[in-house]
Each structure stands twice: as structure tokens, then as C-alpha cells.
Amino acid sequence: MTDDGPDPFTNMFEAPAKLARALFAPLTEATTGTALKPEDMQHWAEVGTKLQGMWLEYQTEQLGDPQAFAAYFDPARWMRMADDWYRQMPLADPARQQALMQEGMALWQQVLGQYGLSPEGQPVAEGDPDLPRSDRRFADPRWRAHPAYALIHQTYLFLAERVAEMVDRMEGLSDEKREQLRFTTRTITEAASPSNFPLLNPVVMERTLETRGDNLVRGMEHLLADLRRGQLSHTDDSAFTLGENIAVTPGKVVHETPLYQLIQYSPTTDTVMETPLVIFPPWINRFYILDLNPKKSFVRWAVEQGVTVFMVSWKSADASMRDVVWDDYVRAQIDAIDHIRARLDVPAVHAIGYCVAGTTLAATLALLHRRGEQDKVASATFFTAQVDFEKAGELLNFVDDPQLGVVKAMTADGYLDGRYMAATFNLLRGTDLIWNYVVNNYLLGENYPAFDLLHWNGDVTNLPAKWHEQYLRDLYRDNRLVEADALSVDGTPIDLGLVATPSYIQAGKEDHIAPAESVWRITDHFTGPLKFVLAGSGHIAGVVNPPAAQKYQYWTNDAAPRSLGEFREGAAEHKGSWWPDWIEWLREQDGATVPAKGKRKPGGRGDTVIEDAPGRYVATR
Known part of the structure; x- marks a missing residue:
């Protein structure tokens, strides 16, 4: 070397x-x-010819398609x-x-x-x-x-x-x-x-001998298909269709801007909580992580608890979004909040922010407080969201100047191809999300499983280049969000110390994207009543854990711990999902209910809507 x-x-x-x-x-x-039989020798020769031909064909394609x-x-x-x-x-x-x-x-x-x-x-x-x-x-x-x-x-x-x-x-x-x-x-x-490596792996060697090399042909087919799409496959994407077996909770798109669509889900109860809920998912991924299928869907479960649920579906970036910055996402959150308030004639909403959208929700709350409009949000819930990035984990390895320079070189059209982010997140768990699939699908030639979570994981979204660079530089690298008035949003300096909104903060015990220690630091900056919950598992499974599954656990601490270490020491462990704990907390914020009629039922008589859920934006590439 x-x-x-x-x-x-x-x-x-x-x-x-x-x-x-x-x-x-x-x-x-x-x-x-x-000794090999003549028919075996012929088969092995055919395998070698197939592999060579497939590779030469791919190389020829790439000459005109970098x-x-x-x-x-x-x-x-x-x-x-x-x-x-x-x-x-x-x-x-x-x-x-x-x-x-x-x-x-x-x-x-x-x-x-x-x-x-x-x-x-x-x-x-x-x-x-x-x-x-x-x-x-x-x-x-x-x-x-x-x-x-x-x-x-x-x-x-x-x-x-x-x-x-x-x-x-x-x-x-x-x-x-x-x-x-x-x-x-x-x-x-x-x-x-x-x-x-095939020659060093006895499992691959045995499979190759058993199939007389057919596994290598299937593996080459998988490899070339992934090279053509520019992304490692984890699952059989043909097994899933939006609105048919994923993202199937009934609802209507009731509002639309160039940046997002707003979905309102149909009620399943006679009465609903008076204060509606709006969910801001991360625009790094598709919103339907919270609506994978009826058994796993947080959206469906919340609707069944009598909550009027709205979901923001962000548009995957294209060249038209080259000038979109973080301020635009904050303004979009406020726009969604205001639209819901006007649509249902209510003074406030409950809000959920997941991951990067939770970081943005914190900035939104700080902006509303600075403008004296904080009463528009009755409560805020944060799913694995960070505001203080000092302990942000391994993603900090991607925010030095050389890395930012590479990212900038790939955004000539004004947006970052979502496959880059997918590859970056895969690197954080290389054995599980890269090499495991190299062995199984490329070397052993196994077929891909039909797994909805992995399908969602590979359903990438493009990111506005200016926003992405700003986010990595100002938040991850320089950690400016926690400095009072160091950042301005929509022309207004923001200070997280002003945020007094009642907040429910969920972190994942094994989260490698937003480490629990980093999520905890929200409690160091907000001044309102806070409840911190540590959930079992990580960034996805720690959030998407329906009660019926009876999986994992969560921890609470009713004292006043000053650090995550103190929280752990005095925490009470509860088996299963934290969702029931959250809905009880939400009802404590506002227990009033109203009949589920009028515009509480989207698309009813006199209600103009745009299209059925899950809408067009979630399907754009």
C-alpha cells in the first residue's frame, strides 16, 4: 500500500x-x-461465459452513462x-x-x-x-x-x-x-x-459447488442491477405499492405547496380530541415509516385513539428547489400549523417532529416564542431529534471541510441525490446494511426478501443542496443552534431558551444516528415542562414499536435527573411500547373532545380536497 x-x-x-x-x-x-464429467465442464464454461458477457455489457453501457x-x-x-x-x-x-x-x-x-x-x-x-x-x-x-x-x-x-x-x-x-x-x-x-471474499468463505464455496456456479450468475445479476440503479438493494421492491400494501391509512391531501403536501386522515371514532395533531417527518426519508402497514402504523394507531392526525409529505428535491434553505422548512411547518388551525377552527395544534424535522420543530417553536405566537402549538413531541450536536455520534465524521467539499461537488443541479445519504447511513452499520447483503445477494445469489421496513429504507429522497450544506455546517459542525440568537430564521434571531412549550422527548437506547445522550440535551435548553422517555432499540425500531407487538421496553424517571446518567440510574423500566404512555401524556395536555364530523372527516360534503392519501409527493423521485 x-x-x-x-x-x-x-x-x-x-x-x-x-x-x-x-x-x-x-x-x-x-x-x-x-474428475469432472463432460456435462459439468460444459456447465462451468457456460457460467464463465455468462459472467464475462454480463460484465462486458455493463461496461459498454457505462461508457455513455456515467x-x-x-x-x-x-x-x-x-x-x-x-x-x-x-x-x-x-x-x-x-x-x-x-x-x-x-x-x-x-x-x-x-x-x-x-x-x-x-x-x-x-x-x-x-x-x-x-x-x-x-x-x-x-x-x-x-x-x-x-x-x-x-x-x-x-x-x-x-x-x-x-x-x-x-x-x-x-x-x-x-x-x-x-x-x-x-x-x-x-x-x-x-x-x-x-x-x-468467495474463495475465503466456506459457505460461498459450498454453495458454488452445489449449484455449479449458478449462484454467481444470480449474484452478478443482482450486482449489475444495483450498479445500474446506483444503490444497494436490501429487499424486493416489486413487492410493495404505495396506497396498496404500504401507506394505506385512509385520508385525503387537503393542502399543497411546492415544498409539501398535507394529508388529513379519516377518523375511526365518533369523537376526537379537540386539538389536532400534525406530524412533521424527516424529509431525508419518506413519511410512511409511520404508516408502513396496518399493524405497524403509528398513524392508524393514533387515529384509533381518537386523534385527528395530519401528516406532512415533503417533496423530494429537484432542480426547482435549488434555492430552498432551512428557513423554508421552518416556514413550511408554520404554514401547516396555520392551515390546520384555520381548517378546523381551533386555536392550536399538537406537533410531532421526527429526527431532522424535530430539530426544525425546535427552531419553529423558538421563532414562534420570539414573535409571541407560541400558543399556536399546545404541545410538542420529539422523536429521536437533536438540537445540541456536540454528542451527535458518527455522523460528525462526515462534516469536515473535505467531506463537505465532496458533497458540494455532487450538487451541481442544486440538489443532493438521495442515494448519497442512503450510502452514508449504510456505512454507519456496514456489516448489517452493506456486507451482509453483498454476501447473501451477490455471492450466495439469494433472492431478496419482501420486507417493508427495508423497502422504506431504500426509498430515497433528494435533498436541497443549500439546505443540506447549511444544516451540516451550522448545526452539525458548528453547533450554532444552541447559541442564543446565533442563528436567524426568516429574519428573526432564535433562542431555544425561550421555548416553554410542554414537550415529550423520546430517544432510542441504541440509536446510532441520534444518540440518546445527544437527544437528552434538549432538556438543557427548553424551559417548559418536559418528559423524557428512553425507548428500547434504535432510530427506527425504537419509534415504530406498536403495542400489539409486545416488543422492547421503555424507561421513565419522574424525578428531576440532571443528566442521562442520572436518568438511567433512577429510571423505571416498562415492558412493551411507549406509545400508550405518550397518548396518556397527550390527553393530559388537553382532554377536550368534539364530534368527528364536518371537516374532521376529510373529503366529506362541501370539503374540497386535492387527492387521496398518500398523495403524489411521496411517489416522486
């Missing part, structure tokens, strides 16, 4: 020739020792990143290499001993292998069935462990730089896993 010295990763696999022959010869004999965001996926860019990473690591130090070699050989002897083999590969005893390291990527028994594959994955896990330790022990690094190096190290070691 560099000229600074020998690569310890190569050295680690320079085992004595006698040992290598003793271990790997049985595998070679198993795959080549039996990827819109090739700068991000350019292999040279990632090679440079890996080279920069290597140069920062203390791997070229001879003493470090010698120590690694010694530990590595001791590991080999330990593993071989579990298989009753001497260091020269000769059998000495029988025993059940008890390997020193475990990882779910190597949980299949075939990784342990032969000492060669055991050595491969145990050596990998050993090296990954030692390299991670090096990052933790390196001197002279700032906290920010160390976190970046940790993230890069994990990304590279995940990519280097032997499970990702």
Missing part, C-alpha cells in the same frame, strides 16, 4: 509452507480431486482514504510488526491445538474446537469445520482487534480525530472481512 515498510497484514499470512500444504491440501483435493455521483463512489477516492489511514497507523514500526507476528503465531498454535494439530499440521489429538474469538459473521458451523477456515477468520478477528486498539492508544490525537480514525478503521476492517 505504501513504500514505508512491509505490510504486516501480508506478513501475518506468510505461514511455513509445510503448514500451509498440510492444512489447505485437503480442501484442494475436495474440490478438484474428483453515474451522477461517481465522485463519491470513485474507487480511487476510497483507495486514497485507505492509504491515508495506513499512513496514520503505527503499522510500519518493526517492533510493532514483530509483536504482531509473535501474537499471530501464538494464535495459530492455539487454534491448531483445538483441532488436535501440531504447529506443523500433524494430528496429535482429537477435540471439540473452542476458538478464542467469536463474531456473528462467522457463526455458520462451516467456519469451524476445518482448521484452515478457522485460522482465516480467527486471524482476521485478531488483526481487527489489534488495529482498533492501536487507534485507542495513539498519542497526540484530538478527540475528533480519534473518532474519525476509529470510524475509518472499522469501515476498512469490515470491508476486509474474509466472509466478503
Whole structure:
């Protein structure tokens, strides 16, 4: 990789020739020792021809159709990143290499001993292998069935462990730089896993022999389909249709602007809460994460609790939105609030903000307070939303100047292709959301499952370039939202310290996008009555957890904890979903009810609506 010295990763696999022959010869004999029949040879030749032809066809297509965001996926860019990473690591130090070699050989002897083999590969005893390291990527028994594959994955896990330790022990690094190096190290070691390489993966090798290479043909079909769409597939998208088996809660689009559509859902109860609810989902994703199907739908459940529910459906950005900035999203939230108030003739609404829309809702509340219009919002609920980005987690690794420069280079048309954000979020959980699918769908040739959550995850939206750059720079990088009057919205300075709106704050215990510690900090800035709830699971499953599923748990603390640590220490655990706790809290804010008639039933007599839910905007690309 560099000229600074020998690569310890190569050295680690320079085992004595006698040992290598003793271990790997049985595998070679198993795959080549039996003479191939003429029909088998012909089949393998056909497989090779198919693979070559498919790849050549794709290359020919790409000559006239370069990827819109090739700068991000350019292999040279990632090679440079890996080279920069290597140069920062203390791997070229001879003493470090010698120590690694010694530990590595001791590991080999330990593993071989579990298989009753001497260091020269000769059998000495029988025993059940008890390997020193475990990882779910190597949980299949075939990784342990032969000492060669055991050595491969145990050596990998050993090296990954030692390299991670090096990052933790390196001197002279700032906290920010160390976190970046940790993230890069994990990304590279995940990519280097032997499970990702056909010849090193016994499960793939066995599947290839069983199918006579047909799995590789199917895998190539999957790979090329993903390359053509510029996005890794996680599910069978043909299994889902908006309005038919996802986003199916009945309702009408009752208002529309160039930035969003407003959906009102049809009531299922005779009476409803007088104060309606408006939900602001993140425009980074589609709104129907809260309306996946009848069993999982937060929208349907809330309607069944007697709530008049409105949902904002944001438009995926295109060139017409090149000048859209954060102020426009704040104004859109206020516009939706005002439209609902006028439509139903009510003084206020309850509001929910999810993720980035929750951050924006906080700014909206601060703006309304500064203008003396805070009574328009009776209560606010925040789903995994951040306002203080000091502890914002691994996404902070994407907001330095080089990264922002790459993003800017990909937004010449005034918007950021949503596939970039999808790839970024996938990197945060590379093993689960990238390499697991590389192995299953590209190498094993398995068909994609029909999974609504994964379909939503891949249903990307484009982002206005100016808003995206402003958000990353002002909030993530510079953390200006928590500085009183440091930011202005719609010409008005905002101060979160003015916000006295009763608020329900939900965080996910295992959230890797909006860490619980970061979400907690809303409590350091708002001055009104607050209730903080810590939900089991993460950014999605922690939110989308219907009571009927009886999954996970949540924690509450009725004292006055001053930190998330204090909250955890005194928290009471409750089994199942936090949704019932939220609806009880919402009713405490305003328990008045009214008949579900008139414009409470969208599309009824005398009510002009635009179209049926889920509307056009959610389907735009």
C-alpha cells in the first residue's frame, strides 16, 4: 500500500509452507480431486461465459452513462482514504510488526491445538474446537469445520482487534480525530472481512459447488442491477405499492405547496380530541415509516385513539428547489400549523417532529416564542431529534471541510441525490446494511426478501443542496443552534431558551444516528415542562414499536435527573411500547373532545380536497 515498510497484514499470512500444504491440501483435493464429467465442464464454461458477457455489457453501457455521483463512489477516492489511514497507523514500526507476528503465531498454535494439530499440521489429538474469538459473521458451523477456515477468520478477528486498539492508544490525537480514525478503521476492517471474499468463505464455496456456479450468475445479476440503479438493494421492491400494501391509512391531501403536501386522515371514532395533531417527518426519508402497514402504523394507531392526525409529505428535491434553505422548512411547518388551525377552527395544534424535522420543530417553536405566537402549538413531541450536536455520534465524521467539499461537488443541479445519504447511513452499520447483503445477494445469489421496513429504507429522497450544506455546517459542525440568537430564521434571531412549550422527548437506547445522550440535551435548553422517555432499540425500531407487538421496553424517571446518567440510574423500566404512555401524556395536555364530523372527516360534503392519501409527493423521485 505504501513504500514505508512491509505490510504486516501480508506478513501475518506468510505461514511455513509445510503448514500451509498440510492444512489447505485437503480442501484442494475436495474440490478438484474428483474428475469432472463432460456435462459439468460444459456447465462451468457456460457460467464463465455468462459472467464475462454480463460484465462486458455493463461496461459498454457505462461508457455513455456515467453515474451522477461517481465522485463519491470513485474507487480511487476510497483507495486514497485507505492509504491515508495506513499512513496514520503505527503499522510500519518493526517492533510493532514483530509483536504482531509473535501474537499471530501464538494464535495459530492455539487454534491448531483445538483441532488436535501440531504447529506443523500433524494430528496429535482429537477435540471439540473452542476458538478464542467469536463474531456473528462467522457463526455458520462451516467456519469451524476445518482448521484452515478457522485460522482465516480467527486471524482476521485478531488483526481487527489489534488495529482498533492501536487507534485507542495513539498519542497526540484530538478527540475528533480519534473518532474519525476509529470510524475509518472499522469501515476498512469490515470491508476486509474474509466472509466478503468467495474463495475465503466456506459457505460461498459450498454453495458454488452445489449449484455449479449458478449462484454467481444470480449474484452478478443482482450486482449489475444495483450498479445500474446506483444503490444497494436490501429487499424486493416489486413487492410493495404505495396506497396498496404500504401507506394505506385512509385520508385525503387537503393542502399543497411546492415544498409539501398535507394529508388529513379519516377518523375511526365518533369523537376526537379537540386539538389536532400534525406530524412533521424527516424529509431525508419518506413519511410512511409511520404508516408502513396496518399493524405497524403509528398513524392508524393514533387515529384509533381518537386523534385527528395530519401528516406532512415533503417533496423530494429537484432542480426547482435549488434555492430552498432551512428557513423554508421552518416556514413550511408554520404554514401547516396555520392551515390546520384555520381548517378546523381551533386555536392550536399538537406537533410531532421526527429526527431532522424535530430539530426544525425546535427552531419553529423558538421563532414562534420570539414573535409571541407560541400558543399556536399546545404541545410538542420529539422523536429521536437533536438540537445540541456536540454528542451527535458518527455522523460528525462526515462534516469536515473535505467531506463537505465532496458533497458540494455532487450538487451541481442544486440538489443532493438521495442515494448519497442512503450510502452514508449504510456505512454507519456496514456489516448489517452493506456486507451482509453483498454476501447473501451477490455471492450466495439469494433472492431478496419482501420486507417493508427495508423497502422504506431504500426509498430515497433528494435533498436541497443549500439546505443540506447549511444544516451540516451550522448545526452539525458548528453547533450554532444552541447559541442564543446565533442563528436567524426568516429574519428573526432564535433562542431555544425561550421555548416553554410542554414537550415529550423520546430517544432510542441504541440509536446510532441520534444518540440518546445527544437527544437528552434538549432538556438543557427548553424551559417548559418536559418528559423524557428512553425507548428500547434504535432510530427506527425504537419509534415504530406498536403495542400489539409486545416488543422492547421503555424507561421513565419522574424525578428531576440532571443528566442521562442520572436518568438511567433512577429510571423505571416498562415492558412493551411507549406509545400508550405518550397518548396518556397527550390527553393530559388537553382532554377536550368534539364530534368527528364536518371537516374532521376529510373529503366529506362541501370539503374540497386535492387527492387521496398518500398523495403524489411521496411517489416522486
